[in-house]
Amino acid sequence: MTSLTQRAVGLMSTGAGIAVAMGLMNAAHYAFTMVAARLLGPGQYGAMAAVMNLLLVISVGALGLQATAARRISAHPENVAQIEAAMLRIVWRFAVGLGLVLLLLAPAVDRVLKLDNLSLAVMVAVAAVPLTLVGGYAGILQGERRWLALGLVYMSGGTRLVLGLALLSWRADVEVAFLAVALGAFAPVVLGRFILRGVRTTGARSNAHTTAAILRETLYNSQALLAFFALSNVDVIVARNTLDAHDAGLYAAGLILAKMMTFLPQFVVVVAFPAMASAAERTRALTKSLLGVVALGIACTTAVALLSPTVLFLVGGEEFAEIRDDLWVFTLLGTALALLQLVIYSVLARQGRRSSYAVWAAFAAMVVGGLATDSLGALLTWVVLVDSALLVLLVGVSYYLLRAPRSNGTPASALV
Structure with a gap:
């Protein structure tokens, strides 16, 4: 490993690295928004903005999971193995459950947001699953203060821009634009799951970290x-x-x-x-x-x-x-x-x-x-x-x- 690479890894392993990673992620998301607005035009971009704002509200669940995982691991490091295993179980149930609820509500979402596009409302339900999963994964990494890994997960969200440019150059419509968002949401999940593939099996256990207690805190x-x-x-x-x-x-x-x-x-x-x-x-x-x-x-x-x-x-x-x-x-x-x-x-x-x-x-x-x-x-x-x-x-x-x-x-x- 070269000296420059070592310095880069050292930076990304600190809080400053998180600032860089989140800056790059936000820049990629902003660039995607600008490209989508320019290529879709006012009519179609209105629908795109509506579903993106809905995703912002839906992401509250992911943020709740992230805060719960990070807080419990930070406050109770002796129970990290138990908390990590419980969070990995719960986040999947929470994400799939939310996705199914949104799938059932797709016709209502279509009407309320005046999308006139049921498939777009269905894609919202699909995108909600990986967006929620990554909240749990990010929370575990945040609680353990694994800044390099967390920064990589954040930066992988920039795949939305790459997919967006590729797909919108093929066909510029709102379904294709949101497909880039949905597909791009899976990259952080794949990376996060790979990083957390070796779940800890040893450590102290506590009755404070039951599934019910974690769900209550998440809510x-x-x-x-x-x-x-x-x-x-x-x-x-x-x-x-x-x-x-x-x-x-x-x-x-x-x-x-x-x-x-x-x-x-x-x-x-x-x-x-x-x-x-x-x-x-x-x-x-x-x-x-x-x-x-x-x-x-x-x-x-x-x-x-x-x-x-x-x-x-x-x-x-x-x-x-x-x-x-x-x-x-x-x-x-x-x-x-x-x-x-x-x-x-x-x-x-x-x-x-x-x-x-x-x-x-x-x-x-x-x-x-x-x-x-x-x-x-x-x-x-x-x-x-x-x-x-x-x-x-x-x-x-x-x-x-x-x-x-x-x-x-x-x-x-x-x-x-």
Whole structure:
């Protein structure tokens, strides 16, 4: 192995390697989206966007499985063999069950999304299976902090772009485009299963890691993450119902920047989550992660404020020039959402049971208050205020609970 190769392997075996892997994966997915939009045209791309958004909601189950596996392995390393074996069984049942439910619901999905294409709705059910499986595999690797293997699994998701280019050059229609998504989803599953082929057989066992207990935690994690997805996406729906079409389009363009900023530091969550699940590391891990995302957010917000004419090109060009002076606010909104995502994962890591209620309450406030606004600026201000208030609340509660053990020995952080 050459010195350069050794350095590359060394980098990919660290948290920095995860940042590189997730950056490449997201870049490939973004490139596929751009190619599909250009080749399909507005009519067909509308259907493509609808099913991709549905997959985003469905992926909450995969994220719930990943969080459950990573948390349990990090918090109970002595039971890693038992947890790994249980997760590999459960993830298959969960994925196949979800796929069958979606298959039965395919006619309803076709009607609700107005696809007029039952085969496309059926492919959603097929794609949901590998997308859910890889959540369990990634969670095991994340919990064991096997960053090189996890990075390779993430990067293998880029096969969507390769397949998409090949298939769309053959025939540019929405079925072919989504077929690339469905087929590309199997590559991480094959690689993940190969990496985990040697299941551990020795180690301590505990009654805490039964199938029922793991499923309960997965469902709780999934609903908490669903709350975050609902909160971070409902404002665009509110905009379409309270603003005219022009202003709603401007707001949606600004949200492109907000979403980029939300997912840019996602690697921080992946790397920090196992440490946040460990009682000895969680406070330090949360603090370092928050400071890292804040620093990145300040740097990006400053850059956007100084380079707004250039950044405007990324969100649609001069047709959206009316929001040029607000682009830094959208970047700030994305930073707040990135911090919220981090804190919510911290809540999942300590298995807080009540904090997620605050996210649903913020969702309700976002809808009610947002519908009362009458301008783009007012809506943007309200969204930033709600997200910021929730962030301050959750950060304050998290630090209070992490530093306040109960007298009976049970950490207070396990209850709220």
